[in-house]
Amino acid sequence: MVKNIKLIAVVSLVIVSFFILLKGLNKTNNYSPDLNSSKIDFNFKAKFLYSNEETTLYELINDKDFSIVNIWASWCLPCRDEHSFLLNLKSLDKLNIIGINYKDNEINAKKFIKELGNPYSKIVVDPSGVNSIELGAYGVPETFIVDNKTKTILKKYIGPLDDEKLAELKMIIKNEN
Amino acid sequence: MLNQIGNYSLYIALLSSIIIIIQSPILLNRNNINISGRIFSLISIQSLMIIISFIALIIGFIISDFSNETVYNNSHTSKPLFYKISGTWGNHEGSLLLWLLVLSIFLLIFTITSKNLSNKYRILTLFFQEIIIAGFLLFILFTSNPFMSLFPIPNEGTGLNPILQDPALAIHPPILYLGYVGTSIIFSSSLAALISGSVNKTWAKHIKNWVLVSWIFLSIGILLGSIWAYYELGWGGFWFWDPVENVSLMPWFCLTALFHTILILEKREMFHSWAVILSITTFSLSMSGTFLVRSGILNSIHTFANDPSRGVFILCFLFILITLSIFIYFFYQNKIKNNFTKTYIVSKETAVLVNNLFMMFFLSVVLIGTVYPIFLEVVNNDKISVGPPFYHKLIVPFLVPFLIFMAIGPNLNWIKDKINKINLQQLLFFILSIIISFIFLKRVGISYLFSLPLFIASIFLFLITIKDFSVKKTNLSQKISHFGFSLFILSVLVNGVLAKEYSSNMRVGDERKFLNKTIKFESLKINENKNYQSLEANFKITDKNNSINLKPEVRVYDQPQTITSEADIESTLYSDNFLVFNILKNDGFYNVRYQIKPFMIWIWISIILISFGGILSIVKKNG
Amino acid sequence: MKIKILVLTVFYLISFLNISHGANPEKVNQISKNLRCLICQGQSVYDSQSDFALSMKILIQNKIDEGKNDEEIYDFLKSKYGEWIVYDPEINKKTVLLWVLPLILFIFGGILILRKVSIS
Numbered sequence: 008m009v010k011n012i013k014l015i016a017v018v019s020l021v022i023v024s025f026f027i028l029l030k031g032l033n034k035t036n037n038y039s040p041d042l043n044s045s046k047i048d049f050n051f052k053a054k055f056l057y058s059n060e061e062t063t064l065y066e067l068i069n070d071k072d073f074s075i076v077n078i079w080a081s082w083c084l085p086c087r088d089e090h091s092f093l094l095n096l097k098s099l100d101k102l103n104i105i106g107i108n109y110k111d112n113e114i115n116a117k118k119f120i121k122e123l124g125n126p127y128s129k130i131v132v133d134p135s136g137v138n139s140i141e142l143g144a145y146g147v148p149e150t151f152i153v154d155n156k157t158k159t160i161l162k163k164y165i166g167p168l169d170d171e172k173l174a175e176l177k178m179i180i181k182n183e184n
Numbered sequence: 185m186l187n188q189i190g191n192y193s194l195y196i197a198l199l200s201s202i203i204i205i206i207q208s209p210i211l212l213n214r215n216n217i218n219i220s221g222r223i224f225s226l227i228s229i230q231s232l233m234i235i236i237s238f239i240a241l242i243i244g245f246i247i248s249d250f251s252n253e254t255v256y257n258n259s260h261t262s263k264p265l266f267y268k269i270s271g272t273w274g275n276h277e278g279s280l281l282l283w284l285l286v287l288s289i290f291l292l293i294f295t296i297t298s299k300n301l302s303n304k305y306r307i308l309t310l311f312f313q314e315i316i317i318a319g320f321l322l323f324i325l326f327t328s329n330p331f332m333s334l335f336p337i338p339n340e341g342t343g344l345n346p347i348l349q350d351p352a353l354a355i356h357p358p359i360l361y362l363g364y365v366g367t368s369i370i371f372s373s374s375l376a377a378l379i380s381g382s383v384n385k386t387w388a389k390h391i392k393n394w395v396l397v398s399w400i401f402l403s404i405g406i407l408l409g410s411i412w413a414y415y416e417l418g419w420g421g422f423w424f425w426d427p428v429e430n431v432s433l434m435p436w437f438c439l440t441a442l443f444h445t446i447l448i449l450e451k452r453e454m455f456h457s458w459a460v461i462l463s464i465t466t467f468s469l470s471m472s473g474t475f476l477v478r479s480g481i482l483n484s485i486h487t488f489a490n491d492p493s494r495g496v497f498i499l500c501f502l503f504i505l506i507t508l509s510i511f512i513y514f515f516y517q518n519k520i521k522n523n524f525t526k527t528y529i530v531s532k533e534t535a536v537l538v539n540n541l542f543m544m545f546f547l548s549v550v551l552i553g554t555v556y557p558i559f560l561e562v563v564n565n566d567k568i569s570v571g572p573p574f575y576h577k578l579i580v581p582f583l584v585p586f587l588i589f590m591a592i593g594p595n596l597n598w599i600k601d602k603i604n605k606i607n608l609q610q611l612l613f614f615i616l617s618i619i620i621s622f623i624f625l626k627r628v629g630i631s632y633l634f635s636l637p638l639f640i641a642s643i644f645l646f647l648i649t650i651k652d653f654s655v656k657k658t659n660l661s662q663k664i665s666h667f668g669f670s671l672f673i674l675s676v677l678v679n680g681v682l683a684k685e686y687s688s689n690m691r692v693g694d695e696r697k698f699l700n701k702t703i704k705f706e707s708l709k710i711n712e713n714k715n716y717q718s719l720e721a722n723f724k725i726t727d728k729n730n731s732i733n734l735k736p737e738v739r740v741y742d743q744p745q746t747i748t749s750e751a752d753i754e755s756t757l758y759s760d761n762f763l764v765f766n767i768l769k770n771d772g773f774y775n776v777r778y779q780i781k782p783f784m785i786w787i788w789i790s791i792i793l794i795s796f797g798g799i800l801s802i803v804k805k806n807g
Numbered sequence: 808m809k810i811k812i813l814v815l816t817v818f819y820l821i822s823f824l825n826i827s828h829g830a831n832p833e834k835v836n837q838i839s840k841n842l843r844c845l846i847c848q849g850q851s852v853y854d855s856q857s858d859f860a861l862s863m864k865i866l867i868q869n870k871i872d873e874g875k876n877d878e879e880i881y882d883f884l885k886s887k888y889g890e891w892i893v894y895d896p897e898i899n900k901k902t903v904l905l906w907v908l909p910l911i912l913f914i915f916g917g918i919l920i921l922r923k924v925s926i927s
Contacts (some may be wrong), residue, residue, distance in 0.1 A: 010517070013514070018507065021503065027559050027562050030562045137865050143887035146857075545909060552904075566890065567889065569891055571895065768861075
């Protein structure tokens with residue numbers, strides 16, 4: 008009797024492990040954490056790319072309904088690819104687009120904008136990458152949609168924007184109104 | 185052409201497996217005959233076929249036969265010959281073929297060396313072993329065939345991951361596999377012994393060699409992996425509690441426990457069921473390790489490229505084997521002799537049990553730490569990381585009593601020992617180690633007070649294991665291994681406490697002060713090599729007495745394009761000087777990391793000593 | 808007597824909970840060793856030379872300069888990146904088994920041995 012209980016216990020442990028591991032296999036390894044949106048700190052200081060003034064993100068996201076915060080760098084190839092999508096967004100008037108220039112060289116960054124056009128209403132620089140970490144970013148490119156009224160992040164995209172993400176982004180902005 | 189040869193030989197090997205699996209039960213019922221020549225020749229044919237297919241793959245790599253998909257994906261004509269060959273097992277498909285090769289050769293050796301044992305036991309072992317071999321063959325042929333043809337034939341391969349182009353890593357996997365696969369023989373033979381009712385002295389004596397062989401290979405395999413991580417990953421550490429490392433450590437704990445148990449079984453006819461359970465567990469852990477590494481379920485730096493169907497296959501195979509062995513165990517449990525003689529609390533038997541208890545604890549910490557995040561993610565959708573702090577917090581407090589037990593245990597007598605006999609001498613050593621550790625820690629700094637108990641315990645063990653060389657009672661191989669272990673713990677501790685590190689961004693010509701040393705970035709030059717370009721820096725490190733030059737490199741491999749940093753290490757008996765540098769985006773600056781790692785070399789030496797004890801034990805008995 | 812032993816054991820185990828890992832006096836190293844480099848495969852921030860890790864190290868230094876203690880820094884990063892970033896999982900409802908299961912097994916095994924062994 009005791010033997011049977013032991014047997015059943017061991018076998019069921021094995022079976023349970025089997026199914027958990029089986030399920031684990033089908034999971035993707037891409038992980039993005041829940042956005043602890045309200046906790047995002049908008050108060051870090053940063054300098055503008057085109058002037059030496061200092062500002063905070065808080066000041067930047069004030070004037071319209073929504074902001075797109077886009078982290079980019081001239082050395083980042085996917086950033087070139089997504090640039091046209093940002094230019095496309097520029098036409099939306101409820102929106103301002105803020106660029107964070109990540110660990111870049113000033114001359115290269117300006118050249119990049121000159122070549123490809125400027126979708127951003129304002130660009131701040133993040134030479135050490137610390138500001139991006141404060142935002143909870145992983146690297147370049149990365150895009151946040153911020154609700155300016157509530158100062159919360161509605162959505163974030165790790166990696167370059169594409170048609171699909173752009174459509175979703177527009178939907179989010181539409182629905183939030 | 186090679187592809188066909190490889191493929192067909194694998195099919196023939198599979199066929200032999202199936203024939204043996206079908207025939208064995210029939211042979212079992214004819215008790216009077218010895219293993220028929222037929223089965224033996226089948227096993228030989230099978231090994232031969234697997235050897236042929238393995239050689240076919242190696243040749244494919246050597247002549248860069250890109251009609252083979254595995255070669256195409258993992259090789260390149262510009263690679264040095266040595267890495268072309270080691271590239272054979274540097275990928276998923278080839279490494280499985282190597283597993284299989286070792287499996288079949290081990291089985292052949294088993295068949296030859298077990299001639300004086302009972303027929304039933306031998307046939308049953310063959311039977312289980314062939315199930316494992318057949319499983320691997322099916323796995324290889326249907327999910328990871330190394331002989332897939334490509335058409336049209338590409339002109340050039342895509343190259344081997346440069347990180348794998350390293351001598352230590354070229355031989356690390358084969359050695360590790362020898363250890364893993366050795367456990368399969370232990371598994372099969374323990375099930376066979378269980379069914380044939382021969383879990384006894386004779387079995388213990390026979391299987392002890394296999395336990396030792398697997399244990400030695402596993403130890404050396406782990407050592408090579410650590411050495412590689414130390415200088416190649418550019419991290420300066422040698423153990424990261426990375427899931428893939430953990431996976432090799434788990435069967436090691438289990439084998440260590442098993443070895444001690446087998447000794448008792450051999451000498452005193454005790455702990456029969458426990459030995460069988462450990463044998464089954466050891467192999468299950470080796471297999472689970474393969475599953476975890478190959479399926480891509482883990483987040484680790486070493487994982488192979490993954491494909492879900494492979495994971496599902498190994499998981500099912502693993503599940504079947506484990507369930508099968510559990511049922512066999514419970515069904516035949518009564519066949520195990522249970523002439524349980526009472527053990528006394530102060531005796532060698534108890535000491536071995538305590539050793540096992542600690543081994544199982546360490547094993548459970550590592551096992552739970554490794555799989556818990558996977559389980560939590562599936563059940564709860566929460567993702568957590570379990571890393572070094574977790575393992576340190578759980579293992580270190582238990583290490584202290586473990587080391588003390590390890591010092592006392594081997595000196596106990598069989599059956600029953602007196603408590604008071606131990607005392608005086610050992611007490612003296614204990615007091616001595618308290619004094620030594622106290623003085624040492626005081627010199628280093630009081631902030632390490634928390635490690636005082638650990639220091640006392642490890643110095644105590646160190647002193648006792650040295651003293652034990654003068655005692656005649658125990659055997660030499662044990663003394664060496666135990667001394668090696670105490671040396672290991674002590675070196676790791678001292679290394680951890682005394683290591684110094686300096687990190688800075690430097691340009692060529694810069695000079696930095698660190699402790700009493702000056703680090704000067706003297707020059708930088710570009711070297712062209714056969715399959716990579718390297719940026720070789722020259723650093724001069726000067727202190728009062730002497731100066732050394734360290735020349736770390738950053739390599740840019742072209743096939744596939746990858747950047748690696750090669751540390752330069754100056755090893756002395758006293759300490760290692762470790763320097764590594766990386767390219768930064770800021771023009772002209774390089775991130776430089778300089779470390780002084782005391783007693784580093786003793787960590788390697790001690791592991792070699794531990795393994796050497798095992799080798800000595802095999803040689804002595806057979807010579 | 809038994810209670811005394813129990814209390815002492817618990818105290819002993821707890822005393823190891825604030826083991827700091829490694830020997831490096833520099834706090835940044837200490838903290839970054841306990842953080843996963845999220846964009847790498849199985850490397851700590853300390854070990855990695857990626858942009859993410861380099862920036863993270865600067866950030867940690869800044870926070871230390873601001874006078875934040877270890878706990879505050881870990882909490883800050885957890886709020887940005889989730890539990891996944893720390894290598895040292897805190898003890899809570901989700902992780903209690905992780906911490907306790909090995910200990911239970913140890914005690915269970917110890918009892919098994921004591922039952923088999925005679926103390927005379």
